Amino acid sequence: MEKNPLEALEAIKKESAIAIASIKDRLSLNEVRNRFLSKKSELSAIMGMMKDIPNEMKASFGKSVNELRKYIETKVKEKEDEFALKELNEKLEKEKIDITLPGRSYERGKINPYYAIVDEISEIFLSLGFEVVEGDDITDDKFNFELLNIPEDHPARDMQDTFYISQNILLRTQTSGAQAHKMIDNSSKNELKPIKMICPGKCYRRDDDDATHSHQFGQIEGLVVDKGISLADLKGTLELFVKRLFGEKREIRLRSSYFPFTEPSVEVDVSCSHCGGKGCSMCKGTGYIEILGAGEVNPKVLEMCGYDPKIYSGFAFGVGIDRLAILKYGIDDIRRIYTNDVRFLKDFEGK
Numbered sequence: 001m002e003k004n005p006l007e008a009l010e011a012i013k014k015e016s017a018i019a020i021a022s023i024k025d026r027l028s029l030n031e032v033r034n035r036f037l038s039k040k041s042e043l044s045a046i047m048g049m050m051k052d053i054p055n056e057m058k059a060s061f062g063k064s065v066n067e068l069r070k071y072i073e074t075k076v077k078e079k080e081d082e083f084a085l086k087e088l089n090e091k092l093e094k095e096k097i098d099i100t101l102p103g104r105s106y107e108r109g110k111i112n113p114y115y116a117i118v119d120e121i122s123e124i125f126l127s128l129g130f131e132v133v134e135g136d137d138i139t140d141d142k143f144n145f146e147l148l149n150i151p152e153d154h155p156a157r158d159m160q161d162t163f164y165i166s167q168n169i170l171l172r173t174q175t176s177g178a179q180a181h182k183m184i185d186n187s188s189k190n191e192l193k194p195i196k197m198i199c200p201g202k203c204y205r206r207d208d209d210d211a212t213h214s215h216q217f218g219q220i221e222g223l224v225v226d227k228g229i230s231l232a233d234l235k236g237t238l239e240l241f242v243k244r245l246f247g248e249k250r251e252i253r254l255r256s257s258y259f260p261f262t263e264p265s266v267e268v269d270v271s272c273s274h275c276g277g278k279g280c281s282m283c284k285g286t287g288y289i290e291i292l293g294a295g296e297v298n299p300k301v302l303e304m305c306g307y308d309p310k311i312y313s314g315f316a317f318g319v320g321i322d323r324l325a326i327l328k329y330g331i332d333d334i335r336r337i338y339t340n341d342v343r344f345l346k347d348f349e350g351k
């Protein structure tokens with residue numbers, strides 16, 4: 001027998017009250033919502049029974065059904081808000097940051113004196129219109145020796161014994177190879193442009209490491225090639241470089257020397273910053289400290305690299321980066337530069 005609509009409504013009221021009271025989580029909440037509020041719910045079906053209700057009672061019956069629906073909706077909403085708040089609190093609790101803990105500090109690295117001085121020297125030469133080229137650490141016999149006028153039987157090779165990767169491939173003993181590359185690049189394209197370049201980089205030699213020697217060291221080589229370049233241009237450039245790096249009061253002195261890739265060749269000394277040239281233990285009583293080797297580019301080197309020495313001339317120089325850093329910053333042991341001891345780097349900072 002079909003249920004009386006009024007009785008059915010009463011039954012839903014009771015069942016929904018029990019169901020609402022037993023909501024514990026989102027799952028049971030959804031069950032209540034589906035059971036009492038969906039289109040297929042008993043509460044929706046009950047409206048279809050309206051035809052069985054006497055006319056005078058239709059309005060109040062409809063009102064009761066709507067009130068019950070509203071009541072269930074409100075309760076479901078209340079529970080839903082309650083769960084949402086609870087979930088939010090749990091999430092906040094889980095992600096809570098303990099602001100009483102001390103923060104983690106990140107130590108910043110310090111610039112190594114090697115790179116500090118490379119930057120400084122590069123800036124000086126850039127301001128004179130030089131180009132900075134790094135070159136390759138691994139090169140071959142041709143670029144490291146032959147093109148620099150050091151053939152296979154040359155005694156200079158003994159002084160530059162290096163690390164060989166194969167018979168022909170080696171770690172460079174000087175950065176001059178980059179200069180030969182530059183000249184050959186230009187001459188092979190038939191663009192004999194003037195060259196003004198420096199090449200800072202690491203070089204390698206088979207040396208036993210001690211306070212003044214290292215198997216790995218930094219070198220900056222410079223090359224200028226153009227028409228009418230003389231030793232006077234070399235002296236002027238180096239004088240300016242030394243004064244910018246060590247101070248206006250420093251003087252340079254050129255002494256005759258020998259290198260295979262320059263002719264004539266000179267050793268360049270800088271007046272001692274410690275005694276101002278009077279003579280002290282730092283300069284071994286001479287008033288000067290040797291800093292670099294230089295000279296006019298050997299015509300044979302120009303020729304091998306495609307520049308006609310009857311038209312072009314040039315000068316070249318090579319200076320040890322570590323040596324300059326030692327002199328400028330007063331570092332007592334060359335090994336400090338590459339052992340990367342943060343205590344040393346901290347001491348160096350601000351010099």
Ligand SMILES: [Zn+2]
Pocket residue numbers: 272273274275276277278279280281282283284285287288
């Ligand atoms: Zn001195």
